[in-house]
Amino acid sequence: MTTDQKIDLILQELGKMNGKFEGKFDSLDGKFNGLNGKFDNLENKFDKLEGKFDKLENRFDKLEGKFDKLEEKVDSMDQRLQKVETKVDRLQEEFMSFKNQTDDNFNYTNKLINQAFEKISENITYQDKVTQIERIIHSRPRPKTFS
Numbered sequence: 614m615t616t617d618q619k620i621d622l623i624l625q626e627l628g629k630m631n632g633k634f635e636g637k638f639d640s641l642d643g644k645f646n647g648l649n650g651k652f653d654n655l656e657n658k659f660d661k662l663e664g665k666f667d668k669l670e671n672r673f674d675k676l677e678g679k680f681d682k683l684e685e686k687v688d689s690m691d692q693r694l695q696k697v698e699t700k701v702d703r704l705q706e707e708f709m710s711f712k713n714q715t716d717d718n719f720n721y722t723n724k725l726i727n728q729a730f731e732k733i734s735e736n737i738t739y740q741d742k743v744t745q746i747e748r749i750i751h752s753r754p755r756p757k758t759f760s
Contacts, residue, residue: 614622
């Protein structure tokens with residue numbers, strides 16, 4: 614084989630290798646472009662998720678504000694309830710005092726009524742005795758009077 618033939622053979626081999634290399638490079642370039650597309654797609658999905666997260670964060674902030682307002686209302690209602698409980702306790706004390714006073718008045722009135730009934734009973738007994746004595750007196754024969 615001549616030198617020119619050897620050079621041609623080497624050039625042919627280099628051409629084949631260059632073709633293989635270009636094919637592999639094109640294949641890798643395609644794969645890289647595919648990965649770039651996938652990365653862009655993932656980046657878009659991440660941006661969407663980030664937007665959703667921001668919306669959720671805003672909702673959470675709003676809910677937190679509402680919760681704070683509800684907490685203030687609960688505290689206010691708790692204070693009102695304590696005031697009402699204090700008033701109820703005071704009214705209960707007043708009622709018990711009134712009830713005790715009423716019970717005392719009722720007992721005293723009952724005592725007076727019982728005493729009055731005893732007096733009436735004594736009077737009736739006395740009146741019955743007087744009536745019996747009068748009957749005895751009127752039922753006796755009268756002495757004859759001389760005229």
